[in-house]
Amino acid sequence: MDKSYFSTQSGTNWARPHAAIHREMLGMASKRAMPRVAIDAEMQGMARNQVEIAMRLSWEAFSGTRQSAVFSPLSIQLVLGMVAAGMRESERENLLQFLGGRSTETLSRFASEVVERVFEDSSPVGGPKLSVAYGAWIERTMTLKPAFKRMVEEEYKAAAKLVDFKNKPSEVVNQVNKWVKKETNGLIDRVVSPRDITTLTMLVLANALYFKGAWAPVWVPFMTSNKDQFIGMYEGFKVLQLRYKPGGDLDRSFSMCFFLPNERDGLRGLMERACFDAEFLNCHLPYKKVPVGQFRIPKFKILSKFIDLAKRLDNLGVPLGCLSEVAEDESIPLSKIIQKAIVEVNEEGTEAAAVTVMHLCTCKRRSSPPKYVDFVADHPFMFIIREEVTRVVLFVGQVINPQDR
Numbered sequence: 001m002d003k004s005y006f007s008t009q010s011g012t013n014w015a016r017p018h019a020a021i022h023r024e025m026l027g028m029a030s031k032r033a034m035p036r037v038a039i040d041a042e043m044q045g046m047a048r049n050q051v052e053i054a055m056r057l058s059w060e061a062f063s064g065t066r067q068s069a070v071f072s073p074l075s076i077q078l079v080l081g082m083v084a085a086g087m088r089e090s091e092r093e094n095l096l097q098f099l100g101g102r103s104t105e106t107l108s109r110f111a112s113e114v115v116e117r118v119f120e121d122s123s124p125v126g127g128p129k130l131s132v133a134y135g136a137w138i139e140r141t142m143t144l145k146p147a148f149k150r151m152v153e154e155e156y157k158a159a160a161k162l163v164d165f166k167n168k169p170s171e172v173v174n175q176v177n178k179w180v181k182k183e184t185n186g187l188i189d190r191v192v193s194p195r196d197i198t199t200l201t202m203l204v205l206a207n208a209l210y211f212k213g214a215w216a217p218v219w220v221p222f223m224t225s226n227k228d229q230f231i232g233m234y235e236g237f238k239v240l241q242l243r244y245k246p247g248g249d250l251d252r253s254f255s256m257c258f259f260l261p262n263e264r265d266g267l268r269g270l271m272e273r274a275c276f277d278a279e280f281l282n283c284h285l286p287y288k289k290v291p292v293g294q295f296r297i298p299k300f301k302i303l304s305k306f307i308d309l310a311k312r313l314d315n316l317g318v319p320l321g322c323l324s325e326v327a328e329d330e331s332i333p334l335s336k337i338i339q340k341a342i343v344e345v346n347e348e349g350t351e352a353a354a355v356t357v358m359h360l361c362t363c364k365r366r367s368s369p370p371k372y373v374d375f376v377a378d379h380p381f382m383f384i385i386r387e388e389v390t391r392v393v394l395f396v397g398q399v400i401n402p403q404d405r
Contacts, residue, residue, distance in 0.1 A: 039113055046110045047390045049100030051283060052278045053077060058273035058396040060312045061339075068205075068303040070343045070397035072212060072354030076309060078115065078207045079337070079356045081107035081226035082158070085151040086323035086332075096389070097349055098318045106311075108155035108190035118252065118387045119209065120395075126247025128213035128254055133183040134158035134227045135206040137172055139165045142202055143328045158205075167200045173197050176204060176357065184342075191340045191355045192309035198282070200361040202332050207356050211385065213244030228289035231373050237261045237270050240297070241286045244349065249371050253388040256350055257285065258297065267380035267398060274382065281384070293372035298402040301344040307339035309356075323360060332360040343385075352385060352395050377402055 010277035016393045020051075041048075043227045059069045077099060079325040085104045086091045092104070115132055123129035136152050138144065140162040152158045159179070163172045176197070177190040178261060187210070197204065230241040237259060244254040324331040341354035379402065385395040 004287060007304035018319070024377050036265060042106065043110060043114050046100055046106065047114055047392055050077065050110075051281060051386075051391055051393055052075070053098065053100060054393040054396065055281070056274040057312075059271065059308070062398060063312075063315075064273070064396075065333060066400065066402045067128075068300070068302050068398060070341045070352070070354075070395055071304060071306065072168075072209055072339065072341050072356070072395050074115070074210050074394055075207045075341075075354040075356040076337065076339060078111055078132075078134070079205055080313075081111055082152055082156055082205050083320060083323065083334070083358065085203070086148050086151050086326040087320075088171060088324045091321060091324070095318055095320070097239075098316070101376065103318045104151065105155075105319075108151060111156055114390060118390055118392050122247055122249040122252065124248055126245065127249040127252070128165060128211060128244055129185075130212075131183065131185075131208075131210045131358070133349060135183075135204075135208070136160040137163045137165075137176060137204040139163065139167070139202045141177055144328065145325055145328055148326050152205075156193065165197070166199050166200055169197050169199055169201065170194055172201070172204070174205065179206070180340075180355050185212070187342050187351065187353040188340050188355055190361075191338060191357055192375065196336065196338065196357075197359060201335070201359050202329070202330075202361060204357060204359045206354070206358070208284065208356075209394065210353045211254075212349070212351040215347075216243050216245040229292045229373075229375070230288070231290050231292070231375055232284065232286035233286055233373065236263070236266065237287055238373070239284055239376060240377075254385070255388055256345070256383060256385050258375075258381055258383050259284075260375065260377055261379075264379040267312060267400075271382050271398065273325065280391075281386075286372045291372045292375065294374040295377050296376045296378065297344045297345075298377060298399065300402065301342070301400055302397060302399070303342045304337045304340070306341075307336070308332060309339060312318075326360075332362070335359050335361040340342050343395060350385065 026386055057073040058071050062069055084095050084107055099107060119130040119132040121130050134156045136158040153160050165172055172195055173192055176192050180191050181189045232239045240258040242256050246253055259270055263265055320334045322333045323333045337358045339356040343352040380400050383397050384393055386393045
């Protein structure tokens with residue numbers, strides 16, 4: 001057996017991951033998380049918008065890429081929320097429309113009420129380990145406008161630091177990378193270099209996301225299992241959904257979905273459908289378990305870096321320009337937006353992280369499945385990691401050469 005796969009075949013003893021319905025796991029938890037207060041209608045709308053925005057950003061990020069890649073659209077969306085707070089009202093309208101918020105306060109509420117809810121760590125009750133963090137490094141000679149300072153420090157709870165870009169840019173590089181390593185649990189150790197942060201830099205804004213979840217129920221390597229899988233069959237592709245162990249978390253359910261085109265060269269067309277149809281994800285997720293014949297998913301680890309995200313946003317019709325509401329008597333042009341993301345999938349579960357850094361210088365009907373469904377991911381496929389209750393998309397990726405993992 002190819003050791004790069006965790007797999008199963010009817011009648012064999014090969015290893016296989018399997019999903020369990022959320023409510024089946026609730027009775028197994030020894031601890032219970034307190035139910036959370038429901039989010040209001042406006043925030044529910046923001047969460048729905050996030051999915052469409054996430055897929056549009058992912059399509060643009062992967063444009064021209066012929067390699068396996070992973071990207072966190074949520075991470076850049078959160079940084080753009082802080083950027084919007086630094087723009088003049090007349091200039092931020094386009095960005096607000098793109099992000100689906102009526103004001104910068106709406107965007108900060110989404111970050112504090114929805115994203116904080118999604119990323120509340122549930123490892124103490126046996127669920128996924130999660131974290132979200134914001135950072136801001138500010139030139140010490142620059143005076144921030146009170147409204148921007150309050151938004152960054154109070155609404156986003158960014159770890160804001162006054163630094164000396166003009167005389168010690170290399171020290172700031174080290175500070176940012178040290179923060180990155182800490183907030184991603186060591187998965188990403190650096191994201192900026194001296195070429196990115198110079199004596200001309202005035203402000204750096206950053207977001208970091210971390211996720212680590214175990215398959216539900218607890219995965220035991222090379223176990224024998226005859227359980228069915230959540231697989232949906234659609235026109236031209238199949239979708240497998242693997243759920244993560246929720247522990248005692250009553251209000252959230254995380255999953256990873258694999259979108260496998262029937263044709264070996266069908267990934268690009270499938271991704272285009274997924275990224276430009278607002279209801280694609282919700283209309284193409286498995287709703288019941290089916291018997292499985294052959295079943296193989298590759299283990300993989302992907303590290304990606306995107307260094308031209310400002311240009312990608314411009315391609316989407318969202319030029320950012322200068323931030324005139326950041327500092328007193330000064331307009332600061334945006335220089336670059338960088339993201340680094342990583343994901344590792346194996347028999348035990350998934351670990352993923354992403355960091356986005358911005359710096360500024362001066363529904364189709366389902367067909368009935370056959371008796372047994374094969375799901376052999378031995379050719380290019382797309383994957384997403386999302387939270388099922390809010391439907392927020394955390395990570396999107398593509399695996400081009402699954403047999404080389």
